[in-house]
Amino acid sequence: xxxIVAVCAMAKKSKSKPMQKILKQLKKNGDYEIIVFSEEMxxxxxxxxxxxxxxxxxxxxxxxxxxxxxxYIQLTSCWSVNDMNFQxxxxxxxxxxxxxxxxxxxxxxxxVINTKDSKELIEKENYIEYxxxxxxxxxxxxxxxxxxxxxxxxxxxxxGGGSTKLFRKSERSANCERSSERSKNSQIRKNGxxxxxxxxxPENLFDIKVYAVGENYAYAEKRRxxxxxxxxxxxxxxxxxxxxxxxxxxxxxxxxxVQTFHQNVCGFDILRDHKGRSYVIDINGWSLxxxxxxxxxxxxxxxxxxxxxxxxxxxxxxxxxxxxxxxIPFEQNIYV
Ligand SMILES: O=P(O)(O)O[C@H]1[C@@H](OP(=O)(O)O)[C@H](OP(=O)(O)O)[C@@H](OP(=O)(O)OP(=O)(O)O)[C@H](OP(=O)(O)O)[C@H]1OP(=O)(O)O
Ligand SMILES: Nc1ncnc2c1ncn2[C@@H]1O[C@H](COP(=O)(O)OP(=O)(O)OP(=O)(O)O)[C@@H](O)[C@H]1O
Numbered sequence: 133x134x135x136i137v138a139v140c141a142m143a144k145k146s147k148s149k150p151m152q153k154i155l156k157q158l159k160k161n162g163d164y165e166i167i168v169f170s171e172e173m174x175x176x177x178x179x180x181x182x183x184x185x186x187x188x189x190x191x192x193x194x195x196x197x198x199x200x201x202x203x204y205i206q207l208t209s210c211w212s213v214n215d216m217n218f219q220x221x222x223x224x225x226x227x228x229x230x231x232x233x234x235x236x237x238x239x240x241x242x243x244v245i246n247t248k249d250s251k252e253l254i255e256k257e258n259y260i261e262y263x264x265x266x267x268x269x270x271x272x273x274x275x276x277x278x279x280x281x282x283x284x285x286x287x288x289x290x291x292g293g294g295s296t297k298l299f300r301k302s303e304r305s306a307n308c309e310r311s312s313e314r315s316k317n318s319q320i321r322k323n324g325x326x327x328x329x330x331x332x333x334p335e336n337l338f339d340i341k342v343y344a345v346g347e348n349y350a351y352a353e354k355r356r357x358x359x360x361x362x363x364x365x366x367x368x369x370x371x372x373x374x375x376x377x378x379x380x381x382x383x384x385x386x387x388x389x390v391q392t393f394h395q396n397v398c399g400f401d402i403l404r405d406h407k408g409r410s411y412v413i414d415i416n417g418w419s420l421x422x423x424x425x426x427x428x429x430x431x432x433x434x435x436x437x438x439x440x441x442x443x444x445x446x447x448x449x450x451x452x453x454x455x456x457x458x459x460i461p462f463e464q465n466i467y468v
Contacts, residue, residue: 134163134164134165135162135163135164135165135186135187135441135442135445136164136165136166136167136183136184136185136186136187137158137164137165137166137167137185137186137187137188137189137441138166138167138168138169138183138185138187138188138189138190138210139151139155139166139167139168139169139188139189139190140169140174140188140189140190140201140204141169141189141190141191141193141196141418142171142174142193142194142195142196143170143171144193144194145191145193146168146169146171148420149424150420150421150422150430151420153420153430154189154420154430154433154434154437155168156430156434157430157431157433157434157435157437158434158437158438160434161434161435161437161438162438162441162442164441167183167185169182169183174196174197174200174201175195175197179200179203179204179207180207182204184208184210185208185210186210186211186441186445187210187211187212187213187441187444187445188205188210188211188212188213189212189213189397189418189437190205190212190213190214190216190418191214191397191417191418192216192219192222192417192418198216198219201216202216202217211441211444211445213396213397213418213437213440214394214395214396214397214398214417214418215393215394215395217394218393218394218395218417219417221393222278222393222395222415222416222417223277223278223279224276224277224278225274225275225276225277225278225327225414226244226276226327228278228414228415229242229327231392231393232389232392232412232415235388235392236388237385237388237389237412238385238409238410238411238412239329239411239412239413240272240329240330240331240332240403240411240413241267241329241330242267242327242328242329242330243260243262243265243267243327243328243329244276244325244326244327244328245260245262245325245326245328246324246325247320247321247322247323247324247325247326248322248323248324249262250322255319255320257289257293257318258288258289260320260328267328267329267330268288269286269287269288269289269291269293269331270285270286270287270288270291270331271285271286271328271329271330271331272284272285272286272327272328272329272330272331273285273286273320273321273326273327273328274326274327274329275324275325275326275327276324276325276326276327278414281298281300282297282298283297283298284296284297284298284321285298285312285331285359286318286320287318293316293318294314294315294316294317294318295314295315295317295318296312296313296314296315296359297312297313297315298310298311298312298358298359299311299312299313299358300358309356310356310358311358311361312358312359312361329413332403332405332411332413333405333406334357334403334404334405335404335405335406335408337356337357337360338354338355338356338357338376338404339354339355339356339357339401339402339403340352340353340354340376340378340382340401340402340403340404340410341353341354341355341373341399341400341401342378342382342386342399342400342401342402343397343398343399343419343420343421343429344386344387344389344390344395344397344398344399344400345396345397345429345432345433345436345437346390346396346436346439346440347387347390347391348387349432349433349436350378350382350383350386351375351421351426351428351429351432352375352376352377352378352382352402353373353374353375353376353421353423353425353426354373354374354376355372355373355374372423373423373425374425375425375426379410381410382402382410385402385410385412386398386400389412389415393415393417395415395417395418396436396437396440397418397419397420397433397437398415398416398417398418398419399415399416399417399418399419399420400412400414400415400416401413401414401415401416420433
């Protein structure tokens with residue numbers, strides 16, 4: 133019998149090239165009925181009218197109605213590749229870092245400061261202090277909400293002071309890549325709660341983007357940090373991505389992140405410093421490889437998702453068989 137797999141995401145994501153590649157791989161690996169929920173249906177129709185499925189590939193972006201989708205999952209008992217109940221954790225950089233610390237994944241040292249709380253805040257040229265805790269420049273200022281990408285770096289006196297604003301994608305750069313803008317301003321923002329974290333001087337000015345699928349597979353690419361143009365000659369600038377091998381420790385981090393955040397498809401970012409230490413600085417939840425440099429990821433992703441569907445959807449059926457009293461919603465749609 134065919135397993136019904138549904139994609140529930142905003143149109144930009146469900147119609148994206150990476151998603152099409154995954155769906156193609158899935159069809160190669162198993163006999164599925166794949167349903168892609170339309171954005172209009174997701175936004176406008178009540179969940180009771182949505183098609184039923186056995187497994188769901190769903191994730192947040194933009195106007196995605198999170199609560200509605202959580203209710204759909206609860207109502208239909210379908211198996212979701214990523215646990216949507218963890219999305220609230222992923223929205224909060226503080227929760228992400230505190231969970232990472234608990235599981236022994238290295239993050240930059242950081243302070244959380246409500247910068248409106250002026251009585252507790254001391255601001256000096258080379259450091260800030262809050263409730264008797266001090267952090268020295270250079271440091272990175274990040275809004276507590278992970279959906280807010282307005283990230284600023286504050287430079288130390290030795291570096292010439294001032295700050296650098298990071299831009300995620302910028303029309304100011306010809307190829308729309310990430311970029312940055314330096315300014316003389318050295319005053320932190322006083323309008324909310326921010327994380328202030330130690331600046332990790334990245335080896336060769338590269339970020340590492342990791343794409344984990346399941347507990348045992350992670351693919352990674354490196355790309356120039358958004359503030360690289362400050363350090364590089366325009367002609368040597370190359371933000372294009374390259375495949376990178378992860379260390380054993382980084383693979384262990386990937387496994388722990390997938391387990392702890394209950395995200396079987398999970399992107400996260402690593403910075404490696406000059407001493408070869410790796411820091412996890414961001415967890416994105418569902419994220420597919422966006423570059424076209426490797427088919428390896430998509431092949432593996434298709435295989436692993438196939439295994440996960442079989443494993444988890446049959447589990448659901450077995451559980452249902454055991455608990456005779458339990459009312460099985462949409463029983464007719466549970467296949468092995
Ligand atoms: O996390 P993900 O996979 O959902 O994607 C993120 C982001 O990944 P990140 O968070 O790991 O940096 C992507 O950046 P990349 O690192 O892939 O380049 C970005 O793509 P982008 O720069 O526009 O590149 P192209 O799409 O033009 O190729 C994408 O923007 P959109 O798809 O345009 O909305 C973002 O989505 P969201 O968070 O919804 O804005
Ligand atoms: N502690 C740090 N030290 C040095 N650079 C940092 C640090 N934290 C972040 N950065 C730089 O800032 C960039 C953006 O940071 P981060 O990934 O936390 O932000 P984001 O807005 O969540 O980005 P994304 O687009 O991945 O969702 C990183 O890719 C990295 O180059």
